Amino acid sequence: PSGSCAGHVRYFYPEMFPEGSRERQEAIAIGRRTYEFTEFMVKVLGVRDVGARFPGRAVFHNNCHMQRELRVQEEPVEMLRCVRDLELVEIPRPDLCCGFGGAFSVKEPEISTAMADDKLDAVLATGADLIVSSDLGCLMHQGGRIERRGLPIRTLHIAQLLWEGVQQNGR
Structure with a gap:
């Protein structure tokens, strides 16, 4: 989950x-x-490298609850660093929320949209063409703003990226 x-x-x-x-x-x-x-x-499992290859320039978005409740921060980055041909770049203030927050995005749509746009502007500044996250809510929220703004950025769940990367690598 x-x-x-x-x-x-x-x-x-x-x-x-x-x-x-x-x-x-x-x-x-x-x-x-x-x-x-x-x-x-x-x-x-002690697995960091699944043998994936995924060409691209990506940022990792770590969702709020994963950082603050679970204290999971390095594990996804460790796995992404093992993906061949993936350039992982960091955005300024990677700890900032994407603006989704479940009901928050419905109760405070203007603030939620502004937060998503701030995050996306930071992604654009890196030249990344991909946002990777472990949270489908964040990806859905950012994906909606990407589509509305017509941005050249793709969103992928980390499990999807690893799966596609393993398939590309012929495993």
């Missing part, structure tokens, strides 16, 4: 049940076994 979903299952799902209940204990056990994709690949 995404960082937002994994964080919810790990830290907030148990709180839905009474203290000391069997259900709460089961929720805690489920949370201990729930990982964001790159967190699982790197920390559990």
